[in-house]
Amino acid sequence: MSAALPTSSREWHLVARPHGWPKAEDFALRETEVAAPAEGRILVRNKFFSVDPYMRGRMNDVKSYTPPFKLDHPMDGGAVGEVIASNAEGFAVGDHVLHGLGWREIADVPAKHAVKVDPDLAPLSAYLGVLGMTGLTAYAGLFDVASFKEGDAVFVSGAAGAVGSQVGQLARLKGASRVIGSAGSDEKVKLLTEEYGFDAAFNYKNGPVRDQLKEAAPDGIDVYFDNVGGDHLEAAIGALNVHGRATICGMIAQYNATEPTPGPRNMALIIGKRLRLQGMLVGDHADLQPKFVEEVAGWLASGELKYRETTVEGIENGYDAFVGLLRGENTGKMIVSLA
Numbered sequence: 211m212s213a214a215l216p217t218s219s220r221e222w223h224l225v226a227r228p229h230g231w232p233k234a235e236d237f238a239l240r241e242t243e244v245a246a247p248a249e250g251r252i253l254v255r256n257k258f259f260s261v262d263p264y265m266r267g268r269m270n271d272v273k274s275y276t277p278p279f280k281l282d283h284p285m286d287g288g289a290v291g292e293v294i295a296s297n298a299e300g301f302a303v304g305d306h307v308l309h310g311l312g313w314r315e316i317a318d319v320p321a322k323h324a325v326k327v328d329p330d331l332a333p334l335s336a337y338l339g340v341l342g343m344t345g346l347t348a349y350a351g352l353f354d355v356a357s358f359k360e361g362d363a364v365f366v367s368g369a370a371g372a373v374g375s376q377v378g379q380l381a382r383l384k385g386a387s388r389v390i391g392s393a394g395s396d397e398k399v400k401l402l403t404e405e406y407g408f409d410a411a412f413n414y415k416n417g418p419v420r421d422q423l424k425e426a427a428p429d430g431i432d433v434y435f436d437n438v439g440g441d442h443l444e445a446a447i448g449a450l451n452v453h454g455r456a457t458i459c460g461m462i463a464q465y466n467a468t469e470p471t472p473g474p475r476n477m478a479l480i481i482g483k484r485l486r487l488q489g490m491l492v493g494d495h496a497d498l499q500p501k502f503v504e505e506v507a508g509w510l511a512s513g514e515l516k517y518r519e520t521t522v523e524g525i526e527n528g529y530d531a532f533v534g535l536l537r538g539e540n541t542g543k544m545i546v547s548l549a
């Protein structure tokens with residue numbers, strides 16, 4: 211046990227359920243007392259926590275694959291930090307751990323829900339992104355769910371984000387015939403083609419997705435990795451070749467919608483083209499974790515895989531980071547730094 215523990219910690223609470231776009235009044239940064247960890251628990255000083263699009267769904271009071279955030283309770287999510295007190299076998303003060311109690315400065319974590327990480331192998335924040343949840347999503351979603359094979363032409367939306375930028379580069383590294391991405395600014399589009407090796411990219415705000423995709427993929431696509439939904443999905447169904455596959459990973463275009471959103475109008479194409487559209491949840495793919503870490507760590511070390519992070523400094527800016535993510539203010543993984 212450590213001698214001088216902090217006595218208080220700040221944490222973000224959801225105080226009202228957002229209707230449409232979240233507002234600052236829906237959240238509060240509150241102070242709480244810190245106690246020594248009970249048996250089987252560790253106290254962690256968080257250095258980075260993750261803000262992710264799926265958290266918007268957890269702000270609604272609806273049944274889903276993850277329970278909704280409780281009002282007037284701390285929100286949670288991925289975080290990495292340093293153990294400052296341990297009452298659990300196998301964890302010592304000074305260890306670095308990945309765990310699920312983000313959105314707060316000091317986390318009282320059940321040791322069985324913490325995984326040790328090595329800060330010398332990769333920067334700590336990478337365990338939330340390229341080597342973490344979003345990285346595994348890209349890896350599993352492309353190689354397992356979409357059954358990617360060498361020679362496939364791949365289109366990914368949200369391509370400058372954490373998942374999307376990794377999907378495009380993984381496809382390139384494994385021999386895609388063509389990699390196409392869409393993103394929400396000309397600067398992001400430039401990054402895709404000039405740094406990440408995409409063959410073509412377009413800004414979806416510059417014109418209809420269907421027309422821009424047709425131009426970028428004149429011979430059609432074999433795989434679509436959907437992070438966005440809406441007009442992107444409809445355009446991809448139109449562009450997919452016979453026996454094409456789509457991983458339905460996210461539909462961020464509708465996360466703040468207040469009315470049901472219309473589906474693609476060209477679903478009948480699925481029949482004649484024998485398409486497979488499959489939803490995915492990263493949590494189902496833990497079996498791929500060792501292979502994912504080995505391969506991705508190798509590509510990072512060789513410089514073949516690149517990544518960006520957008521880091522927002524300070525716990526007091528946690529809400530701004532989250533809303534900024536929904537607005538597209540991030541390039542690569544959006545992370546809040548408490549370091």
Ligand SMILES: NC(=O)c1ccc[n+]([C@@H]2O[C@H](COP(=O)([O-])OP(=O)(O)OC[C@H]3O[C@@H](n4cnc5c(N)ncnc54)[C@H](OP(=O)(O)O)[C@@H]3O)[C@@H](O)[C@H]2O)c1
Pocket residue numbers: 262263264343344347368369370371372373374392393394395398437438458459460461462463464490491492493535536537538539540541542543544
């Ligand atoms: N199924 C799973 O297990 C799983 C796991 C992780 C993530 N996901 C999903 O994967 C997607 C990407 O997640 P991420 O963590 O990598 O986030 P991210 O892509 O790093 O950040 C979200 C991005 O979405 C884009 N965006 C926001 N509104 C949009 C709109 N109306 N139309 C098109 N793009 C929009 C913004 O970029 P622009 O500037 O390009 O608009 C923003 O940067 C999300 O849909 C998320 O829910 C699913």
